[in-house]
Each structure stands twice: as C-alpha cells, then as structure tokens.
Amino acid sequence: MNQLSLDHAGAAIEFNKNEPRVDWHDETLWFVRTKRDRAAAQVPEWEQLREAASQIKNYSLSNMHDLLEQFEQNAIKNGITVHWAADADEHNKIVHGIIQKAGADRMVKSKSMLTEECHLNDYLTRHGIEVIDSDLGERIVQLRGEPPSHIVLPAIHLTKADVGDTFHKHLGTDAGATDPQYLTEAARQHLRDTFLTRKVALTGVNFAIAETGGFVVCTNEGNADMGVHLADVHIAAMGFEKVIPRAEHLGVFLRLLARSATGQPITTFSSHFHRPRPGQEMHIVIVDNGRSRQLGRPDFRNSLKCIRCAACLNTCPVYRRSGGFSYHSAVAGPIGSILAPNLDMKLNADLPFASTLCGSCSNVCPVKIDIHDQLYKWRQVLMQEGYGPGSKTAAMKTMATVLESPRLYRMAGKIGRGVLRFAPVTVENKFNPWYTQREMPEPPAESFRDWYINNKKS
Amino acid sequence: MYFCTYVLPKQMMNVGLFIPCYIDQFYPQVAIATLKLLEKVGCTVTYPLQQTCCGQPMANSGYEHLTGGCNDNFVRNFADCDYIVSPSGSCTLHIKHHLHATNETAATAIRSRIYELTEFLTDVVQVKTLEAAFPYRVGLHQSCHGQRGLHLAQMSELMAPPFSKPGQLLSMVDGLELVQLDRRDECCGFGGTFCVTEEAVSAKMGKDRVADHLRHGVHYITGVDVSCLMHMEGILKRANSTVQVRHIAEILTATL
Amino acid sequence: MTTRDQMLANIKANQPSVLPLPTQFTFVSAFPDLTRQFVDILTFVGGTAVLLPDMDAVKKHLQEQYIGLSSIATTVPALASLSDMKLDVADPHELAGLNLAIIEGPLAVAENAAIWVDEHQLPQRVVPMITQQLVIIIRQSTIVPNMHDAYKQIQVDATGFGTFICGPSKTADIEQSLVIGAHGARSLLVCILP
Numbered sequence: 001m002n003q004l005s006l007d008h009a010g011a012a013i014e015f016n017k018n019e020p021r022v023d024w025h026d027e028t029l030w031f032v033r034t035k036r037d038r039a040a041a042q043v044p045e046w047e048q049l050r051e052a053a054s055q056i057k058n059y060s061l062s063n064m065h066d067l068l069e070q071f072e073q074n075a076i077k078n079g080i081t082v083h084w085a086a087d088a089d090e091h092n093k094i095v096h097g098i099i100q101k102a103g104a105d106r107m108v109k110s111k112s113m114l115t116e117e118c119h120l121n122d123y124l125t126r127h128g129i130e131v132i133d134s135d136l137g138e139r140i141v142q143l144r145g146e147p148p149s150h151i152v153l154p155a156i157h158l159t160k161a162d163v164g165d166t167f168h169k170h171l172g173t174d175a176g177a178t179d180p181q182y183l184t185e186a187a188r189q190h191l192r193d194t195f196l197t198r199k200v201a202l203t204g205v206n207f208a209i210a211e212t213g214g215f216v217v218c219t220n221e222g223n224a225d226m227g228v229h230l231a232d233v234h235i236a237a238m239g240f241e242k243v244i245p246r247a248e249h250l251g252v253f254l255r256l257l258a259r260s261a262t263g264q265p266i267t268t269f270s271s272h273f274h275r276p277r278p279g280q281e282m283h284i285v286i287v288d289n290g291r292s293r294q295l296g297r298p299d300f301r302n303s304l305k306c307i308r309c310a311a312c313l314n315t316c317p318v319y320r321r322s323g324g325f326s327y328h329s330a331v332a333g334p335i336g337s338i339l340a341p342n343l344d345m346k347l348n349a350d351l352p353f354a355s356t357l358c359g360s361c362s363n364v365c366p367v368k369i370d371i372h373d374q375l376y377k378w379r380q381v382l383m384q385e386g387y388g389p390g391s392k393t394a395a396m397k398t399m400a401t402v403l404e405s406p407r408l409y410r411m412a413g414k415i416g417r418g419v420l421r422f423a424p425v426t427v428e429n430k431f432n433p434w435y436t437q438r439e440m441p442e443p444p445a446e447s448f449r450d451w452y453i454n455n456k457k458s
Numbered sequence: 459m460y461f462c463t464y465v466l467p468k469q470m471m472n473v474g475l476f477i478p479c480y481i482d483q484f485y486p487q488v489a490i491a492t493l494k495l496l497e498k499v500g501c502t503v504t505y506p507l508q509q510t511c512c513g514q515p516m517a518n519s520g521y522e523h524l525t526g527g528c529n530d531n532f533v534r535n536f537a538d539c540d541y542i543v544s545p546s547g548s549c550t551l552h553i554k555h556h557l558h559a560t561n562e563t564a565a566t567a568i569r570s571r572i573y574e575l576t577e578f579l580t581d582v583v584q585v586k587t588l589e590a591a592f593p594y595r596v597g598l599h600q601s602c603h604g605q606r607g608l609h610l611a612q613m614s615e616l617m618a619p620p621f622s623k624p625g626q627l628l629s630m631v632d633g634l635e636l637v638q639l640d641r642r643d644e645c646c647g648f649g650g651t652f653c654v655t656e657e658a659v660s661a662k663m664g665k666d667r668v669a670d671h672l673r674h675g676v677h678y679i680t681g682v683d684v685s686c687l688m689h690m691e692g693i694l695k696r697a698n699s700t701v702q703v704r705h706i707a708e709i710l711t712a713t714l
Numbered sequence: 715m716t717t718r719d720q721m722l723a724n725i726k727a728n729q730p731s732v733l734p735l736p737t738q739f740t741f742v743s744a745f746p747d748l749t750r751q752f753v754d755i756l757t758f759v760g761g762t763a764v765l766l767p768d769m770d771a772v773k774k775h776l777q778e779q780y781i782g783l784s785s786i787a788t789t790v791p792a793l794a795s796l797s798d799m800k801l802d803v804a805d806p807h808e809l810a811g812l813n814l815a816i817i818e819g820p821l822a823v824a825e826n827a828a829i830w831v832d833e834h835q836l837p838q839r840v841v842p843m844i845t846q847q848l849v850i851i852i853r854q855s856t857i858v859p860n861m862h863d864a865y866k867q868i869q870v871d872a873t874g875f876g877t878f879i880c881g882p883s884k885t886a887d888i889e890q891s892l893v894i895g896a897h898g899a900r901s902l903l904v905c906i907l908p
C-alpha cells in the first residue's frame with residue numbers, strides 16, 4: 001500500500017506491520033541521535049551557541065525585508081542573477097527557463113529540500129528535462145521512484161539489501177551485493193560521468209549572507225561542488241528564510257549544523273559561493289511559497305528559523321516508529337508537522353496530532369524552535385477552523401459539559417468508572433484501540449473521592 | 459507521627475490536593491498515598507470535593523476553546539489554597555501553562571502555586587530524609603511533561619548538569635535499587651488521545667519502553683505520572699509480566 | 715507589481731518588529747594543544763595527519779606515500795618536481811583524470827579539523843573534489859581554536875569561492891555505514907609544518 005496516500009496514523013499502521021523493521025529503523029536513527037549527543041557534549045558552550053543561533057535567526061526574521069534587499073544588491077554586484085518566486089510553480093518555471101536558455105535538456109542536482117517541496121523534478125521531467133540527483137541517498141530513492149524519507153538521510157528507510165536490489169536493477173551491480181562500500185563505489189562511478197557531462201547544476205542553499213551577497217552549501221559527499229564547478233550554469237534555490245546578516249554569524253551555525261545533524265564536527269565541505277567562475281553563470285532563486293504567510297503567524301513564524309539539521313526527526317520517538325513517508329509531505333518529522341499545515345491545513349490536519357508532545361524536539365533543536373508548543377497550537381487552530389472530524393468535536397463537547405459539572409463528572413465516573421472509556425477511547429473508534437495491544441486498568445470499587453469522604457472527611 | 463526532615467514551618471503548608479480524573483477513578487491508591495505522604499511531611503491537606511479535571515484531554519486534542527467551564531470549576535475549587543499539589547506532572551504542567559478563567563486573577567495565582575508532588579517535596583518542603591523502605595530493583599520512567607515541561611529532571615537533549623527530583627527522593631528509600639536505562643528519558647507513547655488515535659505507534663513506543671526496563675531486570679517501574687504508568691501496565695499485563703508499576707508516592711510511603 | 719516587490723511587501727507587512735542581535739555570538743575554545751586537537755579530530759573524520767619539519771621532508775614523505783602514482787598536480791612550487799599535470803587549466807573537465815592534488819591551506823581550525831581554501835589556493839574550484847587523493851599542507855601557526863576565530867581571519871568574499879574542507883569525502887547514506895570516498899577525494903592527508 002502506498003503510505004503517502006494515507007493519513008499519519010494509517011501509514012503508521014502499515015509501517016508497524018513489520019516490527020523487526022521498525023526496530024531497525026528506530027535503532028538506526030537513535031544511533032544518529034546518540035552521535036549528536038556525543039558531538040554536542042564536546043562543546044562546553046553548546047547551550048549558549050543554541051541561544052545565539054536562535055537570536056540571530058529571530059533577528060533575521062524580524063529584519064527579513066531589509067536583509068533580503070541587502071542580499072540581493074550584493075549578490076547582483078557579485079555578478080549573480082537573482083530571481084524571485086512567489087510559489088512553487090513560479091520557482092519551477094524560473095529554473096526551467098534558465099535550463100532552456102542554456103540550451104540544455106538535462107541537469108544534475110544536489111540536495112535541496114526546497115525543490116522537493118516544489119516538486120521540481122516532476123515538473124522538469126514533464127517538460128522533457130532529465131534530472132539526476134547526485135546525493136547518494138537521493139539518487140537511491142530517485143532510482144526507486146520514491147521521495148526522500150528524511151531531510152538529511154534521504155534513504156534511511158532502506159536497508160543495504162534494498163539498495164543492493166535497486167542498484168542491481170539500475171546500475172548493474174552484482175545481484176545480491178549489499179556491501180555499502182561496493183555500492184557507494186558503483187554510485188561514484190555512475191555519478192562521476194554525470195558530473196562531467198552536465199552543463200547545468202542546481203544546489204540548495206544552507207545560508208545566504210546579506211552582508212556579502214554570497215551563500216553557503218554544506219555537503220559530505222562533495223556532490224554539490226562536483227556538480228557546479230564542472231557546469232556552465234549554477235542555479236541555487238533558497239527559501240527566503242535562509243538569509244543571515246553577516247559572515248561572522250556562520251561561525252555559530254556551522255558549529256551547530258553538522259553536530260546536530262550527524263554528530264560530525266562540521267560537514268566535509270562547507271562551500272562559500274560569491275561569484276561565478278570565469279565564463280560561468282550563477283543564479284539564485286529566492287522562493288516564498290507560503291513563507292511570508294507563516295512569517296505573519298506570530299505563533300508559528302519561529303518554524304522559519306529551521307536550518308534543516310533533522311535532529312528533531314532523529315530524536316522523535318514517533319518519527320522513528322512511523323517512518324518519513326507517514327508524514328506525506330516534503331519535510332517529515334516534527335518540523336514538517338509544523339510547516340505543512342501552513343501549506344495546506346486540510347491536507348495536513350493530521351500531522352500536528354502525530355506527536356505525544358514529549359518535547360524532545362524543541363530541546364534538541366539547535367535554533368531553539370518551540371516545536372512541540374507549536375504542535376499544540378496548530379491543534380487548536382485546526383480544530384477551531386473546523387478541520388477535525390465531526391464525531392471528535394461532538395465527543396469533545398460532551399466531555400466539556402461533563403468536566404465543567406462536578407455532578408455530571410461523578411455520575412460518569414460511577415457508570416463503570418468510565419471517564420477514560422468515554423474520553424479518548426470512544427473518539428472516532430468503533431472498537432477500543434487501547435485494547436488491541438494493552439490491557440485496561442482494573443476499575444477499583446470506589447473512587448478516591450468516595451474513599452476520602454468515608455475515611456477523611458469529618 | 460513525624461519521621462521526616464523538612465525545612466519550612468508547618469503552618470505554611472496549607473495544601474490543596476488536586477487528583478486528576480483518571481487517578482480518582484482508576485488509581486485511588488495513588489491519591490491515598492499522595493495524601494498520606496503530604497501529611498507525613500507536615501502539610502495540612504484538603505481535597506476540594508467539587509474538582510473534576512485539568513482540561514488537558516480536550517486541550518491536547520485541539521479543543522482548548524471548550525475548556526472554559528472546566529477551568530472555572532478548577533479555579534472555584536482551588537482559589538483558596540496556598541499550594542496546590544498533584545501527583546501528576548502532566549496535569550500540573552497543563553494548569554501551569556494553560557489555566558485561564560473568568561476570574562483571571564485567581565487563575566494566575568493558581569498557575570504560580572501549583573506543584574507536581576516530587577518538586578513540591580524537594581523544592582518547597584525540602585525533604586532531606588524519608589523513612590520508607592522498598593527493597594526492589596526499580597526503573598524510573600521520566601514522564602515527558604514532568605521532565606521536560608516542569609524540569610523535574612535534566613533532559614538528555616541538553617548539555618547541562620544532571621539532576622533528578624524524583625531520583626533524589628527515591629535515593630532516600632531504604633533498599634531501593636534504581637537501575638540505569640538504555641534510554642533514560644524516551645517517551646512511553648501514552649500522549650493522551652494519541653494512545654488511541656495513533657494506536658500503532660503508541661503501543662510500539664510503550665512496548666519498547668517496557669522492554670528497556672525489563673532488560674535491566676526491574677521488579678517495578680515507577681514514575682510521577684499515572685497516565686504513563688497505566689500505559690506501561692497495560693502492556694506488561696498483556697505480556698503476562700510479573701513486573702508491576704507503582705506511582706512514586708506509593709514507593710515513598712512504602713514500609714516493610 | 716513584480717513578484718519581487720510583492721514578496722518583499724508581504725514580508726515587510728508580516729515580519730515582527732525588529733528584535734536585537736545577540737550580544738554574544740562568539741566563544742573562546744581553550745584547547746591545551748591546538749595541533750593535537752586538530753590531529754585528533756582529523757583522524758576521527760577519516761583523514762591522516764603527519765607533522766614534518768620542512769618542505770623537503772614533505773616532498774620525501776609524499777614520494778614514499780604515493781609511490782608509482784601518476785597524474786599528480788600541485789600548486790606548491792617546491793613540490794613541482796612531483797607533478798606531471800597542471801592544475802591551471804582553462805577547462806576544469808581537463809582535471810577528470812587527476813589522481814593526486816597537493817595544495818596549501820592558509821588556515822586550519824582545531825575544533826573540527828576544517829581547512830579553509832579559496833581561489834588563492836585553487837586554480838580551479840573543482841580541484842579538491844575531482845582529485846582521487848588530496849594533500850593539504852598547513853602550518854601549525856595558522857591553526858586557530860574554533861570557527862569564530864576562523865571567520866575573524868578569513869574574508870569569505872576575498873575570492874569568488876572558498877570552502878572549509880574537513881577530511882575526505884564520505885557518505886553514510888546506506889544504512890548509516892560510513893563509506894570514505896563519496897564523490898570527492900577518497901583520502902585526505904594533511905602535512906603540518908611548524
């Protein structure tokens with residue numbers, strides 16, 4: 001069954017049908033979380049760094065208009081062409097236009113969650129442009145016709161046997177070969193040829209520097225660099241929230257990013273682009289696609305501080321046990337669940353409920369986004385705007401009536417000590433889902449209140 | 459009979475006991491233990507009889523806008539107490555963050571005077587010794603709302619010195635052996651309505667949490683939130699395990 | 715209105731009133747021995763370090779290390795005799811067959827073993843990625859404690875491109891097992907001169 005067509009809970013049921021696989025997924029991502037813990041522990045000022053990063057981002061959001069103008073001016077001075085895109089469609093058209101102008105019909109692309117959000121690959125493919133994703137994980141899922149399941153580790157849902165099968169089918173590796181070293185080497189050879197033959201390369205942007213009109217792209221594989229340094233045209237796509245004031249602020253972010261993401265002290269390459277190389281064209285596409293609307297929501301604007309490290313995914317006990325596809329949106333996990341409702345409330349009304357509000361995400365986040373509080377707030381917005389099922393609203397209204405009346409509450413309690421039973425359990429469910437894998441508590445003979453009146457009250 | 463050391467004078471300890479609805483209905487023994495424990499450390503405890511619930515089940519489901527009546531009722535019950543103490547980190551956190559009422563002055567006062575049981579004991583009463591005995595291997599479940607919301611213990615995400623208020627109290631219990639878990643503060647997956655709307659993930663989280671305790675050979679799992687314990691109890695019972703759950707108040711009042 | 719003006723207008727209308735920048739955003743790292751720290755981290759990220767007294771020693775070490783290797787290029791005049799290829803090519807595609815590039819790094823960072831290089835060191839931007847093996851020569855005196863110190867010393871837009879390189883290229887995209895040598899260099903040797 002296609003997990004992407006289900007709501008989160010439904011997709012999670014599918015995912016959990018193979019429990020050993022869930023255990024493996026959980027352990028693999030928890031391992032990344034522990035690597036992050038070890039890396040962070042080596043920086044004595046870790047919490048102060050998070051605070052500084054958070055404040056720089058707060059400042060940037062509050063001064064976004066001026067920073068973007070400054071960035072544009074400086075980028076143009078540097079010889080970079082700056083484009084503005086109001087939405088995904090405009091972004092895709094701009095990119096397509098640049099490719100056409102270059103007379104190319106194929107492109108190599110390094111990791112960019114923005115282009116996933118905009119469904120750029122689909123768009124270009126429909127218009128006769130071949131796109132090859134050069135990040136190993138992205139290439140794996142691209143060959144399988146899947147989206148990435150994780151913003152940093154796109155193929156984390158796959159075992160090496162899965163990858164072996166995929167590469168055997170598409171790259172001609174030996175049948176049954178699963179050695180990561182061997183499989184990576186096969187991808188290296190295959191993509192090297194791609195890098196050497198593409199005239200247009202697209203990258204994402206990790207940080208854009210207003211002061212200097214340049215931008216930074218971080219990778220471990222070197223794929224972004226391989227692509228653009230060999231191409232005649234470099235297109236960099238960025239959400240407008242990537243802009244930061246000054247180059248010296250990069251010190252804060254680069255110290256946090258890789259440690260939070262994978263537990264590395266820094267990525268292998270942190271490349272700073274300021275001017276095209278002689279004879280090269282460099283384009284930046286600055287995209288809104290709902291971001292300015294999110295900026296206008298005081299409760300949710302902080303989500304735009306995100307630097308896409310994925311620490312909140314790795315730490316999330318729900319993500320680890322439901323998989324990236326259960327979030328049916330480009331960005332999975334806790335951060336995805338607070339970004340997606342801004343794009344489409346109806347389609348993504350389930351996501352803020354895919355959480356226990358445990359709060360681990362907010363505390364692991366290097367830029368201190370109050371993710372779990374925003375999940376709570378999105379729940380309020382979504383239900384108030386009528387995106388909840390009618391049965392749930394009715395049940396909640398009954399509950400409200402009961403809980404504001406001590407008399408009704410006691411009556412309900414006496415009827416089979418039923419508070420718990422009528423509260424979560426009857427909502428939306430004909431059968432009792434609690435009981436599927438768990439026993440019910442044994443109802444005692446008397447409530448505490450009864451005991452108190454009998455034993456304590458004089 | 460006072461066999462505890464505490465710092466603040468008795469007359470300051472006029473405590474209103476808030477017993478969350480599911481404890482009242484399903485786990486009265488936890489409420490009784492809480493009451494006895496508070497009295498044991500010298501508090502004068504009253505239990506306002508018209509209390510119902512903190513409103514969290516509705517609010518976490520996205521219906522905070524329906525909690526007005528419930529909140530007003532809460533304020534009516536507790537406006538007169540010096541302190542409000544509850545054996546639940548989750549409900550305490552909810553009141554602290556979200557209690558608003560027609561009488562907002564009273565609601566504001568309540569928000570600043572409500573305490574979860576263990577933080578009340580360590581921070582307000584400043585209990586130094588407890589005469590309790592519980593000669594078993596015990597695993598402590600750090601319930602998320604208490605831990606990350608109320609800072610009852612240092613969370614593993616932060617690079618900051620460790621502490622644990624429930625752990626501090628458990629260390630005063632004779633014979634109790636507290637085990638170290640592989641994941642010391644992972645969520646058990648209860649999550650209120652989450653436990654039924656996301657049954658698959660919730661149950662899996664619960665099973666994994668219980669397994670961590672079982673791997674370390676515990677006799678009992680304890681914690682500050684009955685909701686989490688109820689969840690894990692449901693899983694233990696389904697697996698016919700002999701391991702039992704006990705709210706921390708039950709352990710802190712246990713004698714040989 | 716153009717898309718640009720519309721976007722900027724929306725942003726202006728929706729951004730909150732201005733918040734202050736943090737007063738502290740640089741921190742001091744006190745490592746007892748910067749070189750030791752650099753070497754430890756470089757080893758952790760899959761690179762190799764060697765301390766050598768002078769360029770002659772570097773030359774000797776590289777000769778021994780890469781015995782029999784061809785398609786070698788360098789920007790270091792003193793090592794020119796090791797090379798049989800040049801980096802200063804018009805078209806970066808000409809570097810496709812490069813086996814070993816030997817370049818200099820003007821600044822290194824102890825906390826994360828990153829080495830800054832820009833177009834002063836790179837005749838072509840693609841050199842450190844396209845080469846099969848990479849050697850960077852740094853000087854102990856140019857190792858700074860952390861990234862804040864690094865950004866104080868470098869000017870990011872002094873040339874059109876600059877990058878921090880930390881170890882050989884790598885990936886863990888297949889089941890989180892680390893594989894050294896993704897698309898960039900398969901190995902990184904850092905020669906540290908006094």
Ligand code: SF4
Nearest residue numbers: 306307309310312365
């Ligand atoms: S929300 Fe925070 S933790 Fe999650 S990806 Fe963004 S920056 Fe990382």
